[in-house]
Amino acid sequence: MRKNIINTIKSLREKGYKTKLYTNVEDAKKELIEKIDTSDTVGIGGSMTVFDMNIYEALIEKNVKTYWHWKASNEEVKDIRDKADRANIYITSTNAITEDGKLVNMDGVGNRVASMFYGHDKVFIIVGTNKICKDYETAKDRIRNVAAPKNTERLVLDTPCRLTGRCSDCKSSARICNIETIIHRKPADVDMTIFLIDEELGY
Template identity: 50%
Template structure:
């Protein structure tokens, strides 16, 4: 198992997060489906990690009521409904070895939901999201996650063409809100699931 996963887990726990490590996606999905009750409403944050592993389909097939703007015809309505869900599931742009979550968002719905408004939050991340420190995390977000998401969304930002952050003033800029979660917020219940695989951007 990747040693960085073990070190990140230890420091995330020191920062009062609940953490589990899994060797595979299938192992993680089995645990998550067991953890989240069938009567709970669930909202998903925009995440290629979640999209690629098919979690939305798993919970929908089981019978949970799920909100995800990526799957909705009326995205604005879905985002509004998602605010009142009991469970929130997302990934993170980066997490540091000293146990912090680092995220940059365009709208802010994903990052705000990670720490406020839900009974329980699950953050799922592959080993590729682990960074040495804040500086490396920001480097990863701006020069890996952002350009790839700009290409996926087919928006007109410089990073889509250069593959790196230009600190642009484009109307399509997707790096608008930065959030660092240093410790599990008071009264919060953030559970972090680390997987020993390369997942998402």
């Protein structure tokens, strides 16, 4: 096992997170779906990792009430976000994770990052080992110059980073880096589990 993965898992566990390493997406997805009961309600935050793993579809197939604004019409987005905010379980990814156990994120609206640490009984963070960074500075650089440009390209947003691939701390109204959060330790009132998958997932 690579040293950066060992260091990250050790740090996360010391900070109170339930953390497990998976060698592949299929095993992680199977265990995640098994942990969720049909009596639960699930909210999902914007995440290409969750999207590519087809977690939403698996939950719907299991007859779990699941709310994700990515699967809503434009008219339904606000209502679905509100329902996701009130779900007892929340699933998303993180933009970056440091070897000393910090979860670093930037967001445009803020619903995803807020739900990572408040308002839910359980939170599941699904993250590929490609998002492991040495420290906060490299995590911030990864978000600004890797994740953000790829997301603005995916969404076809009018931001400089979509064209240049580099953050310029722009003033665009379409900017998606409006809010930054750093979770230093497991939030006090949240049962949080981190599924670390040894694959390249998401941005």
